Amino acid sequence: MHPFVIDANAIHAFQAERVNENPGDAHAALTAIYKDDCIALDDSDLCLQEWLNCAGGTAPYALLDWVGDELVAGRIRLFPLSDNSCRKHLLSVGLPQSDHKWVRLAIGCGGRRIVSGDIDFFDPTKKNASGRIKEAIRKSRSGKCSKQLKKNYNIEIMCLPHVPEEIENINRAA
Numbered sequence: 025m026h027p028f029v030i031d032a033n034a035i036h037a038f039q040a041e042r043v044n045e046n047p048g049d050a051h052a053a054l055t056a057i058y059k060d061d062c063i064a065l066d067d068s069d070l071c072l073q074e075w076l077n078c079a080g081g082t083a084p085y086a087l088l089d090w091v092g093d094e095l096v097a098g099r100i101r102l103f104p105l106s107d108n109s110c111r112k113h114l115l116s117v118g119l120p121q122s123d124h125k126w127v128r129l130a131i132g133c134g135g136r137r138i139v140s141g142d143i144d145f146f147d148p149t150k151k152n153a154s155g156r157i158k159e160a161i162r163k164s165r166s167g168k169c170s171k172q173l174k175k176n177y178n179i180e181i182m183c184l185p186h187v188p189e190e191i192e193n194i195n196r197a198a
Contacts, residue, residue: 030139
């Protein structure tokens with residue numbers, strides 16, 4: 025099993041699809057994860073709180089109910105965050121401190137995969153770039169930060185549409 029860390033913006037996309045009953049990339053990603061893997065959440069609730077802040081919207085209890093159901097079913101599992109020894113390095117590559125918990129969770133759960141559309145995980149220096157440039161960086165899964173996360177922590181950064189292909193690659197390698 026390979027736990028996937030799903031950051032708040034990806035859960036926001038999933039929640040929007042769920043509430044609007046309009047499945048898309050987020051539903052496809054979670055469906056692929058659920059076949060053989062799980063979603064990781066930290067046992068200190070930092071990531072859950074960000075999910076609620078970002079994706080709870082007008083229906084935070086619907087998100088909490090969903091999380092509870094997924095915990096019971098084992099599709100979401102709790103893991104400890106790794107220690108904060110990566111802090112200096114993450115700051116040096118420009119990753120905002122508020123996003124460090126996702127990296128610490130990826131290390132702590134051993135899954136080493138973060139699903140996010142946040143440009144900070146790819147290349148924080150492109151925060152003010154055009155949408156077209158940001159999308160090209162996300163699509164190619166490249167950028168200063170994502171390369172350093174791969175090199176130093178063996179963490180893959182991907183967007184929701186990349187998840188099914190990533191899972192196929194994992195299964196081929198196994």
